[in-house]
Amino acid sequence: MSGGRDDLCFLAMGFALSLALLPLLSAVDPGSLQDFCVAVEDPNNSVFVNGNLCKDPNRVTADDFFLSGLDQPGNTSNPVGSKVTLINADRIPGLNTLGISLARVDYVPNGGLNPPHYHPRATEVFLALEGKFYAGFVASNPDRLISKILNPGDVFVFPAGRIHFQYNIGSTAGRAVSGLSSQNPGIVVVANSVFGSGIDPSVLARAFQVDRELVEQLRKKF
Template sequence: MKGIHFILVACFLALAFACFLASAFDPSPLQDFCVAIDDPKNAVFVNGKFCKDPKLAVADDFFYSGLNKPGNTYNRVGSNVTTVNVDQIPGLNTLGISLVRIDYAPYGENPPHTHPRGTEILVVVQGTLYVGFVTSNPENRLITKILYPGDVFVFPIGLIHFQYNLGNTPAVAFAGLSSQNAGVITIANAVFGSNPPINPDVLTKAFQLDKNVVTHLQSLF
């Protein structure tokens, strides 16, 4: 009987170890790409920063002040994002988290964008926001919600999402992101404002627009 128990335990451990290996994956990158190089003399440090000796750490390494101040929303989209990531708080290095404050002018928006390296959880503290995200191909399903002060909404990692201020007064939200450097790709800026510009013929076909419309949009960005 003991032999049978031993075999069952061994099989269970082997299965658990196999599941562990199957679920293992590379750490999430903290930059857009990392080109392999053989010569270390021309290499750069990625996925974090060099670490200070823990004995030399001070309170200011884990501190940031200023999120009580409204951001300047006098721009084309009527919003401003104040980012607090590892560049503002060195102590965030390797901790996998960051924070933003988002200010919205009346009827302003945080336009459609993605965070390639982080999920976002947003809480509204002032105003009324219409928010949403779009699922991946082939469904491309739009999931939306109207949020009021105290409401919370999650935008899954990598999906296109947005926030729009429905009111004629300013709105404010705070959001946490599951990366010390989640990154942001604003769709319109990336597509119509790339440097150098994408060939208009590509965008004309992709968006089924007149070429003159495409070139006009590119001139705006």
């Protein structure tokens, strides 16, 4: 893995990419920042979710717009061999209302996978820094895979709401930076959601046209 100066340059490039996602006339999320918001009449039984409260401008400091440590690799010792480190308004308060976030992704050699998933509220611009990636997304109408082999310095775009993935097919550790067009992009990992959410096995067996026993085996993994 390259040294500190190169890391900072690459991360700066990634952040510049994420800035390029901002609309010219509006720099805020155009829609909801959560999956749903159930109405309540009792203000004591409510919670403010869609964004964050704003700090008094007179108390704002440079630290509200600053974060260090993104040069450190994430822990990839997990079944898929990857780690996403998301930088959003929870990590940098100054990002609140700016409609943008950033992620560093680390992958183990020879098979590190950011598994099929999608962001319900964000388009993603992916910048490969180290490794060699097989990456793609599934388009609709008709459903088809749009994929590419990516080398260091290559950029690929994953449109909002499209299932996508990155798979490190290189023999060295992989590293990438992504810019996302929402301060709260959300993530739905397909396998986790399908097999780990509690959907009745009979539904899944019929949907995937497989035996219920196989569905039960898959559910145990999630």
